[in-house]
Amino acid sequence: MKSRIRIHDKEFEIFLTEEQIEKRVSELADEINRDYQNKKPLFISILNGSFIFSADLFRQLNIEAEICFIKLVSYKGMKSSGKVTTSIGLEEDIYDREVIILEDIVDTGRTLHEFIPKLLHQQPRSIKIAALLHKAEVTEFPVHPDYVGFTIPDKFVVGYGLDYDGLGRNLKAIFQVTT
């Protein structure tokens, strides 16, 4: 695996290896398996960035669980556009369900801060957040992930589902911008 890569106009260096990610995702799955025995949680995976994290985590669950996907968009290039739009909405009935939101990364927290009240309208029994990455120091909205893979500094990252202007999602490791 290369330790430095270039995507569009930016250089990136390795930040989290495939092995580190795999180990941490297994640990998160273990915690969720313990916490959600007999609760039949519904996972809501937020596309696009969460698809790989969601698939890897979900495959490691040994409890009864369901998963669905929605698409929210707030990023363009390396900056949040400041506006969250829904392009594929939620079809499942979440009334009285134990919901776990799957996010690739919580950055400012805006996406979930705008989305969670919409879910609360439907009166789920509980809502928790599992985020692979959390840029805790820049989270400005009151969003507190319950399961966090890695708390990371405020630097743009790609790989393992995360993209830079469409590219980089298929990288097995996570890379951090150097410039």
Ligand code: IMP
């Ligand atoms: P938030 O609304 O600011 O918390 O941002 C959430 C969304 O922005 C994530 O689901 C990602 O799609 C995207 N995002 C935030 N930081 C990064 C990053 O470093 N790399 C790639 N996408 C990011």
